[in-house]
Amino acid sequence: MEDFGIPEDEPFGDEADVFDLCDHCGRVLADEDVLGALVPDSSAFHATDPGLDGKRVLTACSVDHLAVLVEEYRQRPFVDEEQWAGKVCRALTDSDEPVPLSVVAELSGLSVRQAEQGVEWHNARAQEWRARYGDGDGDGE
16 A cells, blocks of 8 residues: 555645544544544554553544444454464564573563463464465465
């Protein structure tokens, strides 16, 4: 997808950087029109604050759209292993060398078993992806 900048018919003029989008319909919202909710989501990870992991902020343009979004997340299972996988990935972001699992656990704030299950979950998703899309060398196999 290409970014062509702010559309010419931008309704917020010079304040174009102060807006959000409805997560349901994509409508552009000025800050004062945003409705929000915080929902559990095992795929949500904060870049720097592990205390915010597992929590997703939803934005919506109306109470009805917010209710639809909240219900979607209410029906989505919270998968602990997915959460642990994200914590492991964040802990290893700056590492180019292999790291012992005990160190990974310490860096991620997990037990060794949780870190191991997170790695296993991540590897299983990667294997599924490769089985579906290939190994990324362009040949589809």
